[in-house]
Each structure stands twice: as C-alpha cells, then as structure tokens.
Amino acid sequence: MCPTMSLTVAKHxxxxxxxxxxxxxxxxxxxRGLTLKSLSTRTNYSxxxxxxxxxxxxxxxxxxxxxxxxxxxxxxxxxxxxxxxCARRTYQTTRRNP
Numbered sequence: 001m002c003p004t005m006s007l008t009v010a011k012h013x014x015x016x017x018x019x020x021x022x023x024x025x026x027x028x029x030x031x032r033g034l035t036l037k038s039l040s041t042r043t044n045y046s047x048x049x050x051x052x053x054x055x056x057x058x059x060x061x062x063x064x065x066x067x068x069x070x071x072x073x074x075x076x077x078x079x080x081x082x083x084x085x086c087a088r089r090t091y092q093t094t095r096r097n098p
Contacts, residue, residue, distance in 0.1 A: 022054045025076065028069040039068050 029035060040047035043064050053061035057080050062073040074081040 018055055021076070025054065025065060025069065028071075029065075032069065034068060039064065043068075 026036075029039065034042070036050045037047055039045075040050050045061065045064055049058055049061040050065060052058050053065060057077075059073070062077060062080075066073045066076055069076075
C-alpha cells in the first residue's frame with residue numbers, strides 16, 4: 001500500500017463508517033507490525049478496552065491506539081471529538097416587564 005494512501009483515505013472522509021474506520025486502524029497497526037493484542041501487551045493496557053474503543057468512546061484506549069499509529073485521536077475519531085459536541089450552550093433570557 002502506498003504510504004500516502006492511508007492519509008488520502010482519512011482526508012477525503014472515507015472513514016465515515018465504523019467498519020471502514022476499524023479496518024483502517026487495523027491496517028495502520030499491521031503496517032507497523034502490531035495487532036490490538038500486541039499493542040495491549042506493549043502498552044500494558046487491557047485488550048478488551050482497546051477493542052471497545054473501536055465502537056464506543058474510551059478516551060484512554062483511543063490515545064494508546066492513536067499514539068501507536070502516530071495520529072491524534074481527533075484525527076481518527078472526529079465525530080467523538082467534534083467541537084460542536086463540546087461547545088457549551090448559552091441561553092439568552094428575556095426579561096419581562098411587569
């Protein structure tokens with residue numbers, strides 16, 4: 001696989017589905033000679049937590065996976081780290097005159 005192909009895949013939003021994102025992560029780990037099991041051994045972190053990070057939010061596991069493939073968690077899971085979700089709502093109150 002071409003080294004820039006994985007970046008192109010992520011850049012053009014082809015990681016939209018969980019299945020595609022999971023496949024991309026596993027491919028990137030394999031390119032570095034790793035599996036989720038070997039990553040759990042190397043980082044002394046639970047294999048089950050790493051596996052669950054593929055489908056649900058597990059910030060610590062996401063950081064370990066991202067570090068192993070030299071990316072940020074925000075790059076891999078932009079939907080989990082979008083600024084819209086983190087933005088705080090402000091409500092404008094109107095004052096009624098008596």
